[in-house]
Every structure is written in C-alpha cells, then in structure tokens.
Amino acid sequence: MTKPAPGAAVVTGAAGGLGRAIAAALHADGWQVLLTDLDAGAVADAAAPLGGWSRPLDVRDEDACAAVAAEAAGRGGLGLWVNNAGILVTGPSWEHDAATRRRMVEVNTLGAMNGTLAALAVMRARGHGHVVNVVSLAGLVAAPGETVYAASKHALIAFSIGTLADLRLAGHRGVHVSCLCPDGIWTPMLHGRLDDANAAASFTGTLLSPERVARRAARLARRPRPVVSVPRWRGAQVRLLDALPGAAVRLAPLILAAGRAGQRRQRRRAGAGPR
Template sequence: MSTARNPTAGNSVAVVTGAARGFGREIARRLVARGHRVLITDLDAGAVTATAGELGVAAVPADARVPADHARVAAAAAELGPVGVWVNNAGVLRAGRAWEQPEEDVTLQVEVNLLGVVHGSRAAVEAMREHGGHLLNIASMSSHGPVPGLAVYAATKAAVLSFTTSLQGELAIAGVPVRAHALCPDAADTALVRDEQESPDTALLFSQRSLLTPTAVADAAMGLLDGRRIVRSIPGYRSGAMRIAGALPRVGLPVLARLRAQGDRRRVAGS
C-alpha cells in the first residue's frame, strides 16, 4: 500500500486551486502557517493576485477546466521546490431545476467541479509520485445523497467523491506514495452560496442549524492532511441523514422536502 509523507513535515510546496476567496484562501492561510511554500490559483487574476499579496504566497491565474493550465501550475510549483500537498478546491454552484438550467450552467458545473478535479488530480499525482504527498479534493455533503434544486451540482460532487476513493485504490495498487482525500462539507457562508441565496432552489443548503464557516472547513482540511483518513464529512450528523436519503430515496426524498421547507424559511430570513 502506498505511504504518503506527512505534509506537516518540512517546507514542501503546497498548491491550492480556486484560492482567491472562501475555502481555498483559508486552507492556503493554514498551509502558510505550517511552513509550506504555497502557490494559489484562480480564474480571477486580479483576486488571486490580491490574495497572494495578503498571504505572502505565489499566484498563477489558471482555469481549472484546462488540463494545460494544471500542467503549467505544476511546473511553476516545482520551481519552488518539491510539491507535497495539492488541494483541488476550485468549484462553482448554480441553483435551479435540472431541466430549466441554461446549458452553459450545466456545462460549467461539470467542467469545473468534476473535470477540474480529475485534471488537477492527474497533475498532482505526476508532481508527487516520486517523493510522495497528499492530494485533497473538496467534494460536498451533497456527494452522499439527493439535493433537489441542485441536481447537477450534487451529481458533480458525488462524482468527485467516487473519483477520489477510486483514485486512492489505484495509487495503493500501483504503490504510488500519494494519499488521496475527499472533504465533504455542508453548505458554508461563502460567496459560492450567498450568490445563489435568492433562488428558492438553494433551500436545502439552509436547512442545517447554521452555515459552516470557511475557517471550520479549513480546520477539517488540515485534519485530513494530517492522517490517513480518506473521506471526512462535516458536520458528521448530516452525512448520515444524506446517506440514508441516497440509499432509500423513496423514504428520504419526502424527508428532504420537509427539510427544504424549513431551509427556505432560514434562506429568506438570512437574505
């Protein structure tokens, strides 16, 4: 079985995609505090440059949908030193019924959320396969079950979870010393969620007691990078309910409908 080095040891290079704001920025902040040389990426060149200045890290504007951009990021990171951590965080969310969403929104979510993780993971494994490291893919609580109103988004995140666990199996069989992890956070108070808050189809996101904070998600990310655990969902109690809804949709979907109504009240109150 593959054995990855502890990414907290030494000052290896850490790459974080989609890090101009939200989860990515907070994860990058913690990696800096741990002594890593950090390189962050984002499609928004101005925002990623500003965040890099704030954190004192390197920045490369990049599009997660483009394999060549991941290769370019990996090359830039290698110039800083051996890559020991790679976090595929870039993601997008568009609310709406699957049959009503514009084609470009469907395509965007699939290309960024799923293909971006696949392309990024391939680049990460190539960068770390000789000396070892940790690959962290940001999935979602929606990876575990149905999310009416966010069907396309949920499908991409379920695929990220499946891809990551399957990839870990491939790495272990091949004896490649890279450890793959998937973090599945519930909805958080980020621009990703707030930008879609006006849509009733985001109601399930607001059905939890309170939105997670980016700092809580970043803390959970560090916990995964510190160990051998492959998947972690936060908060844990929500993942159990989602798994039941996924395994028994005839039972789970009516329950989710009630949670949606509860979440819609919180969505409106918090807007």
C-alpha cells in the first residue's frame, strides 16, 4: 500500500550543512520540499536534485516568511516547517558588540519565531501541521564561550514549548511544535573552529554527521515530540548540569578541557582526509 504524499515542507537555512541534509531526508520521505536560504544561488543548487523548488529567504523578514508559507500552502498544503537557519559567534558575552548580539538573537530566536508563526497561521486554519525548531543542546544548558548563542537557543526552546501549550489550550490537537536538540554537528558552522578555544563546548561530545541528525529530524516529522535530543544520553547529561548550575560553573574548566581535546581529535581526523 502506497502511503499518501505528506504535502509541502519548508526548510530554512537549507543551502548547505544540516539544512540541506534535512531537506534531502524529507524529500526521501515523500515531502515536496521548499528549500530556503539567504544565498539564492546556493539554495537553488541544493534544491536541484530534490525537485528544484527553492526561494531566497531572510528569516528576519516576517512578511517574507508569511509569503513562503503561503506559497507552500498552495502546493499540496503546508504540512511541515523546519526552522534550521542559525548563526554562531563565539567568545565571552562582553566581547560581542551590540550589533553581533542583536544579529544572533534576530536570526536564531526572532527568525525562528517568524517562521513558526507564519507556518502556524496556515496550519491552525487547516487543523494540522508540524513546526520543527532546530535548537541544539545549547538550548538545554549554558555553554561557556557560546553564551549569547546559548541564550538565543534557550529563548527558542521556551517559545516553542510555550507555543505548543498555547495550541493545546486553544483546542488545536493536530498542530505540533517540536524542538530538535543535537550535539555538535560537523558542518561549516564548526569547520573553521578547530582552533577556537571559545567553541570548545561544541566538541565535548562525539561530533555528529548532518545525515544522522537529518534522519532523526525526518523521524520527528513523522512522530512529533516536544523535545528530542541527539544523542539521547547527551540530552540527559546536559539537563543534569543545567539542574545543578553551581556544579556546572565549577566543572566548566574540566568540560572545556574535554572540548579542546575533542577539537584536537577532530583536527587529526580532518587532516587525514574525508571521513
């Protein structure tokens, strides 16, 4: 028995890295995927083998997000929106200027809010749909050296879970919001950070491939859950640290030392050629 086509899915930040891998995994699952990114040429190239449907999108533009949602709704119905676009700037919070702090919050938090609300405007009217927000483990625990990034992701997870609760209170049982919280992923976001001591928190676990996280995103699209960490044990570990903030602060030097060791291991792997 052939399962019915699930409809249209939108993926932001889909020109490369995790976003491109998620788009490919969803396409393999039968979704018509609209790939979006700031870089119109790169996202068109990424979309070519997946049906060729792409649009340039700055997630900070609320009206542009609404236009993308309307376009997707007109092609089989908007069933899924994945907010993947994000930026990382490392360093102590006091070293970032106001423009840098604002940009991270505008893209990572407000941009995902724009996408979520644009999608929900369509999904609430239809009575079903699913928004997946890519949060990262930094949304579950304070990450030294990535403080403003983590703050933007903490805000996103609070927004996501609160919005899901609001949907249920309003009687919307068929509309879902999920948070996907992966460990560090070996994508261009981290490729240039092997010598960045401030990025050590992203290397404290085993680096994930974008394809592994994308497969989990596709499963999450099929079976919604409020929060999913990848791998699961790392989610439990960082939640424990988050529950014991005093201990987390005291352990920070050891945690970051482990991260720097992870950077050295990854540098050796990267120097050895393709994995």
